[in-house]
Amino acid sequence: MKHERPGPQRKQGQTGIEIAHLVSGETISVRLLSASSERRAALAAGLSVLALTALAAAATALALSFGGRIVHGPGFVALWLAVGFAVATLAAVRASARARRYLVGADIDDDAFASLARALVCRSRRGYELSLAPGMGMKGVVEGGPVPLDVESLLRNQGGGASLAVPLAAGMSAELTMGATTFVVRARPEREWGAREPLPRGFWRPFARRALLPIELAAAVAFLRAVPSGAPLGEADMKSAIPADATPWEVEKLLRQEAQGQARTLHACFDPLPVTCQRPGYVGVGLSLSRQGEIRSSWIARSTYGKECPVEACMSNVISTWFFEPLPESMRIVLPVQVLRTDKPLPLAAALGTTPRPAIRYGRP
Numbered sequence: 001m002k003h004e005r006p007g008p009q010r011k012q013g014q015t016g017i018e019i020a021h022l023v024s025g026e027t028i029s030v031r032l033l034s035a036s037s038e039r040r041a042a043l044a045a046g047l048s049v050l051a052l053t054a055l056a057a058a059a060t061a062l063a064l065s066f067g068g069r070i071v072h073g074p075g076f077v078a079l080w081l082a083v084g085f086a087v088a089t090l091a092a093v094r095a096s097a098r099a100r101r102y103l104v105g106a107d108i109d110d111d112a113f114a115s116l117a118r119a120l121v122c123r124s125r126r127g128y129e130l131s132l133a134p135g136m137g138m139k140g141v142v143e144g145g146p147v148p149l150d151v152e153s154l155l156r157n158q159g160g161g162a163s164l165a166v167p168l169a170a171g172m173s174a175e176l177t178m179g180a181t182t183f184v185v186r187a188r189p190e191r192e193w194g195a196r197e198p199l200p201r202g203f204w205r206p207f208a209r210r211a212l213l214p215i216e217l218a219a220a221v222a223f224l225r226a227v228p229s230g231a232p233l234g235e236a237d238m239k240s241a242i243p244a245d246a247t248p249w250e251v252e253k254l255l256r257q258e259a260q261g262q263a264r265t266l267h268a269c270f271d272p273l274p275v276t277c278q279r280p281g282y283v284g285v286g287l288s289l290s291r292q293g294e295i296r297s298s299w300i301a302r303s304t305y306g307k308e309c310p311v312e313a314c315m316s317n318v319i320s321t322w323f324f325e326p327l328p329e330s331m332r333i334v335l336p337v338q339v340l341r342t343d344k345p346l347p348l349a350a351a352l353g354t355t356p357r358p359a360i361r362y363g364r365p
Contacts, residue, residue: 015170017121017128019102020184021112031102031111033121033128034190038099041199045095046088048204049211053084060219069226076222083218091207109206114178118163121185126167130174130185133163137178144172144187151176241325252333255324259285259335262322266337269314277309285319285335293324301334 016034020027057080103110105117116136132138134155142149158164168187176183242254270278284301298319300312
């Protein structure tokens with residue numbers, strides 16, 4: 001006898017909940033709870049908040065531009081990307097959690113009015129559940145099981161003022177009455193609904209409102225990290241750092257400070273020399289300066305490096321590229337420059353990673 005192979009069984013669709021809100025027998029609203037509506041709500045809320053963040057970032061960039069301020073581009077983009085994806089993810093999680101519950105209470109965002117705030121229907125790990133609570137004057141019946149269940153009897157047997165969660169399997173239904181308000185709850189597979197329920201208009205607004213605070217903080221951080229953009233140099237900017245009434249000693253001290261910031265360029269003169277020359281030393285740099293701070297001539301007045309370390313000619317060439325602030329008057333001066341070691345390795349010992357190369361730093365001997 002031939003046995004026929006059983007064909008593939010049809011998968012049962014996911015169970016969804018239809019909740020009708022009636023007042024004095026007139027239908028006020030009907031809402032559908034399902035896994036697909038949760039996904040659509042999360043996606044719509046996340047994209048809405050992400051678009052709001054992008055709009056805020058563009059507005060911040062325009063405000064900074066019109067205000068004559070600039071920011072570090074990669075840091076600005078990274079900041080807004082991090083904030084955008086964080087608030088969008090948080091909004092999506094909150095929207096998904098809201099979409100799996102039917103709330104009653106006095107809040108404007110609740111689905112229906114009730115004297116006590118609570119989730120009338122919600123989805124847990126066990127599936128959708130109908131929440132029955134004492135103190136709300138609930139009456140009605142739950143059908144679909146072996147026998148119909150009277151709501152008042154269930155709450156009376158529960159005792160202790162605790163709420164009761166009734167699982168809603170496919171095919172079950174319930175009718176709850178609280179004063180003039182009636183809720184009709186039906187559980188059935190999603191595939192029987194046909195067209196999907198459109199999301200409520202403006203449902204994303206509560207999540208967008210909560211995202212405004214981190215967006216505002218990101219804008220504040222962007223403004224705090226911004227710096228003024230380049231502006232034309234005025235007379236104050238062109239004024240010399242050396243006062244016109246400075247004494248010769250004050251001028252010399254200021255010139256030493258300027259030389260200190262440029263003395264590191266002298267390390268190039270030691271690169272081609274033997275290791276015996278890679279030692280601390282001292283040179284006296286002679287300068288002939290015009291009133292505009294231009295170097296007319298430069299020379300090495302004295303040095304602790306002998307003929308075995310010919311660095312004087314190279315140093316004169318490097319020093320000729322230095323610049324100084326305008327002076328009260330032209331002058332000739334000898335500035336002491338000290339040769340100190342740095343953490344840069346020597347050419348010969350680079351492979352060993354030991355002795356560092358000398359660099360030039362200004363200072364007294």
